[in-house]
Amino acid sequence: MSYIKHKSEESMEDYLETILLLQKKNGNVRSIDIANELGFTKASVSVAMKSLREKDYISVAETGYITLTQTGQKRAENVYERHTILSDCLIRLGVSKEIAMEDACRIEHDISEETFQALKKAILQE
Numbered sequence: 001m002s003y004i005k006h007k008s009e010e011s012m013e014d015y016l017e018t019i020l021l022l023q024k025k026n027g028n029v030r031s032i033d034i035a036n037e038l039g040f041t042k043a044s045v046s047v048a049m050k051s052l053r054e055k056d057y058i059s060v061a062e063t064g065y066i067t068l069t070q071t072g073q074k075r076a077e078n079v080y081e082r083h084t085i086l087s088d089c090l091i092r093l094g095v096s097k098e099i100a101m102e103d104a105c106r107i108e109h110d111i112s113e114e115t116f117q118a119l120k121k122a123i124l125q126e
Helices: 007-026 031-038 042-054 070-092 097-110 113-125
Strands: 058-060 066-068
Touching: 007 031, 007 042, 007 066, 007 070, 007 097, 031 042, 042 058, 066 070, 070 097, 070 113
Parallel strands: none
Antiparallel strands: 058 066
8 A cells, every 4th residue: 555645735734834834824825935935936926825725725815814714713723733743753773864854755645644653653762
């Protein structure tokens, strides 16, 4: 059984995680903030936001501010938790923080729920 996600789903999760982190950091989030954070063009972000809106992960106010819906918030928090636990695990193994963060970003999309829960349990017991 394969747990590997398609690139479009990974990208969607990265956008949701970025929106979550920007909301925590700045309060309000606009497309330009996401573009600046990820180093993407405004056009690319616009296409992604349309897709996230259609999937009911975000809402966009007339003022242009983006907020996560309840579904989007849950998905973003799940991805962020995976990223945090995985990067912590790698750092504890002796991986540099920079590399651990990069690797966690790749792993968070592909790791099975069973393996993630086992790692999470092991990390939290330490």
